[in-house]
Each structure stands twice: as structure tokens, then as C-alpha cells.
Amino acid sequence: xxxxxxxxxxxxxKEHFGNYMLPIKDALEIFSGKWKIPIIxxxxxxxxxxxxxxxxxxxxxxxxxxxKELKFLEENMLIAREVKDTRPVxxxxxxxxxxxxxxxxxxxxxxxxxEHRKKFFNTEEAETWGKGKC
Amino acid sequence: xxxxxxxxxxxxxKEHFGNYMLPIKDALEIFSGKWKIPIIxxxxxxxxxxxxxxxxxxxxxxxxxxxKELKFLEENMLIAREVKDTRPVxxxxxxxxxxxxxxxxxxxxxxxxxEHRKKFFNTEEAETWGKGKC
DNA sequence: TATAGTAGTATACTAAAGTATAGTGATATG
DNA sequence: CATATCACTATACTTTAGTATACTACTATA
Numbered sequence: 042x043x044x045x046x047x048x049x050x051x052x053x054x055k056e057h058f059g060n061y062m063l064p065i066k067d068a069l070e071i072f073s074g075k076w077k078i079p080i081i082x083x084x085x086x087x088x089x090x091x092x093x094x095x096x097x098x099x100x101x102x103x104x105x106x107x108x109k110e111l112k113f114l115e116e117n118m119l120i121a122r123e124v125k126d127t128r129p130v131x132x133x134x135x136x137x138x139x140x141x142x143x144x145x146x147x148x149x150x151x152x153x154x155x156e157h158r159k160k161f162f163n164t165e166e167a168e169t170w171g172k173g174k175c
Numbered sequence: 176x177x178x179x180x181x182x183x184x185x186x187x188x189k190e191h192f193g194n195y196m197l198p199i200k201d202a203l204e205i206f207s208g209k210w211k212i213p214i215i216x217x218x219x220x221x222x223x224x225x226x227x228x229x230x231x232x233x234x235x236x237x238x239x240x241x242x243k244e245l246k247f248l249e250e251n252m253l254i255a256r257e258v259k260d261t262r263p264v265x266x267x268x269x270x271x272x273x274x275x276x277x278x279x280x281x282x283x284x285x286x287x288x289x290e291h292r293k294k295f296f297n298t299e300e301a302e303t304w305g306k307g308k309c
Numbered sequence: 310t311a312t313a314g315t316a317g318t319a320t321a322c323t324a325a326a327g328t329a330t331a332g333t334g335a336t337a338t339g
Numbered sequence: 340c341a342t343a344t345c346a347c348t349a350t351a352c353t354t355t356a357g358t359a360t361a362c363t364a365c366t367a368t369a
Contacts, residue, residue: 057220058216058217058220058221058232061216061220061285062213062216063288063292064284064285064286064287064288064289064291064292065212065213065216065281065284065285065288066213066288067288067291067292068284068285068287068288068291069209069212069284071291072284073209074356074357075203075207075356075357076357078199078203079196079199079200082192082195082196082199083192086191086192086195087192091315091316092315092316092317093314093315093316096316098192102357103357103358103359103360104316104317104318105317105318105319105357105358105359106356106357106358107317108316108317108318118294124316127315128315128365128366128367129314129315129316129365129366129367130315130316130365130366131315131316132315132316132317139294142287142290143287145283145286145287146283146284146287147199148283149279149280149282149283150198150199150202150203150206150280151195151198151199151202152198152279153198153202153276153277153279153280154197154198154199154200154201154202155198156276157198157201157202157205158197158198158201160252160273208326208327209326209327210327225345225346226345226346226347227344227345227346230346237327237328237329237330238346238347238348239327239328239329239347239348239349240326240327240328241347242346242347242348258346261345262335262336262337262345263335263336263337263343263344263345263346264335264336264345264346265345265346266345266346266347
């Protein structure tokens, strides 16, 4: 990255930058919006959850949004949905192996968020949990 | 993370999860939307850019959105704005030291996006640039 | 029989995000 | 003098994201 950042380099930078942005844009499509990352994070944390549990864990989400985002995440193979033969019927949402690959992204966001919090709120409170491992 | 993911642990999980989500939500507030990450990535790549250059580099952005997002990023100290005494006047936007800390996040998104692309489009094309270093 | 819990869906709405298009005021260039 | 570049701003609009509220169908429990 550093040193390549001038516009007079031999190879057109725009091409390099485009190549770099392309997968980032792919990732953003998956993670965009208010709820996808919280849901993925929750399922990475708890491994398995029912619909109602997710409704409680992901604070503030409405059933409509939860339902919609779960469908999206299932289509993208990040989570799995299994209807359990219980009474009343429960549905188990679980993180897939593929979904677990998101952990590296969440961890980076977590680390960055910790530092941001230190910088802007001048507090280390948030550091009490996890220390960015996970 | 693994092994702690049961709801029967001694300490209420919700509290743990909340502590984990808090900085992630902080980070999401900064990175949310269609344009912030592309702009930050561009300035991390080129180090310095004028308004017009950014308009060209960040493909598809309108001057209104660019202006709005640049203001936001400046307020959050990720970028700096300097009016140059040239004719016509140019404005130099540059990444700050703090803005450079975002690179770890972008790099993770890049890596994840590469793998996602492999999985979903079955192509390794995107791997031609950078190999996730940067 | 009333109440509560399961997993959602339906409808209507608001608010935010983003787009499209044009224009400003300064200065320089042909 | 006409045109172009710079850094934006203004206005109006559309689209999407998200909210609020109510409801369905099923089963269990008091």
C-alpha cells in the first residue's frame, strides 16, 4: 500500500484500486444494514438460537426485520435453519462453518471499536470483555 | 468465544454479548452506508486526493454524497481537509494517522471478500492484486 | 376457557439514504 | 469572449431501510 499511493506510478492506480475495492464491495453487500452484523455476531457467539431468542438477543429488532435478514443470511450460507419437531414448534438457527469465517471481520470491528471508544469517549470500560480474542 | 456459547453459563451471556457488541456498534456507526468505506479506502490508498479526484476514484458517487461523507469523516478525525492556495482553489483531503487505523478493518473485509468471491463466483481473479497484504 | 408461548406474516407508515440535475463564484485558458 | 476547471451547494425526487402495530395458526398450561 504505502509508496504505491502516487498517481504517477507506471501502472494506472485506478486499476489497482479497483481490484482492491472489488472484494471489499462484495463483503459490504453481505454486511450492509443495521442488523446483519448483530445477527451474525449473535449466532457466532451463541452458536444456536431460536427465533424468539434472537429477537431478545438482538436488541431492538422487529420480527419483520429479523425474519427478512435471517432469510438473506441463509441464502448466503452464513447460517442454517432447522425446524425442530417440538411443541410448540421451534426453529433453530445456527451459524455455519462458512458463517464462522466472519469472525475475523467481527474481531477487527471489535478491536477498532474499542480503540475508537477510547479515543472518543476516553474510557477503557469496553475493554473488560474478551480483549479482542474470540 | 467457542465453549462460552451456551445459555447456561454462570455469568449471564447477555451481558457478555452486550459488551462484545458495544464497540462493534460504535464501529458500524462510523462505517455504515454505501460510501464511507470506499472513501476511507481510497484515501488510505492514495494518501491525498482532491475533491474532484475522489469524485473520479470513488465511482458512482455524487458531489452531494461525497461532500456530506467527507464532512462526517473529517468530524470523526479520520481524514483532514486542507484548502490549498492555488488557482483555481483546490482542496486536499488526506488520511490522518487515526484514519490509517482503519486499514486493519479494510484488510479483513478485503480478505473475506476474496474468499466469498471464490465461494460464490468460483473465481480466483480477484486474488491478482495484493494478496491481502496492504 | 383464558392466557401465554412458538414462528412468523401483513399492512401501513416514517425516516433515512441516495440520485439526478442544475447552478454558483472564482479563475484560468484558448 | 466562450469555455473549462475547481469545490462545492440547492432543490427535488426516488428508493430503500426500518418501525409500529396488529394479526395468524398452533400448542401448552393454569
